Amino acid sequence: MNRYRSTPVFFILAVLLSLSHFANSEDLETRQLIDVIYAGRQFVAIRAEAKDISVELDATEAPLWSRASGSLAAVVTSHRFLIATATSPAWREKPLHVEGGVKPKAYLSADLVLVSSHGWILGYDRVADTFLERDTAPAAGKVLAVITEHGAGAIALEHEAVGYVVGSNEFVSIAFQPDEVFSSASAESGTLSIVTSTRKLSLSKGHWSEAPLATATPR
Secondary structure (H helix, E strand, O other): OOHHHHHHHHHHHHHHHHHHHHHHHHHHHHOOOEEEEEEOOEEEEEEOOOOOEEEEOOOOOOEEEEEEEOOEEEEEEOOEEEEEEOOOOOOEEEEOOOOOOOOOEEEEOOOEEEEEEOOEEEEEEOOOOEEEEEEOOOOOOOEEEEEEEOOEEEEEEOOEEEEEEOOOOOEEEEEOOOOOOEEEEEEEOOEEEEEEOOEEEEEEOOEEEEEEOOOOOOO
16 A cells, blocks of 8 residues: 555544544443342342442341442441442441331432431442531421432432532531522532522532522513
């Protein structure tokens, strides 16, 4: 082949190889690296790039919830909050107290899991590799809504909104006004929002911002 004519061919091959490398990097970031199953009184974390790990429940312990996303798996039982990652050497756990027959509620994204349980918000931040804990009673009121998405979580309580961004190791809150009540929670374009009767509270980059709701124009 003529060496001058071969130059465009080598250029095209180089571009294709670079795109292939980029695609492989994207796949590593988005593919499921861990899953969780329950069998024979054991939860087993099945992992793509490490040995599977299991944890056995006590005789009086009941399984309540389990899920996996990306490289994070979480389990909630009547006694414990359990975490496994795609590379952790074993399951990690935190005691969980279930009282009055009220089951905890759990919410999971690829880097964050939050659990609402009897006046407490528990969680695990995969980026900071740490368990989280925040008291929600009695001043803040009951948990009304929780969302986890885009590496962050937002919690609507009766009297305040609480946010968390992975890697920060810190909950941030904004109090409701005396006559303000929760309306809805949503996630859009990487921003988590809590809408109340008077304001839209948005969590972005670890801070809450607020905007008044537009008033309806009289006809």
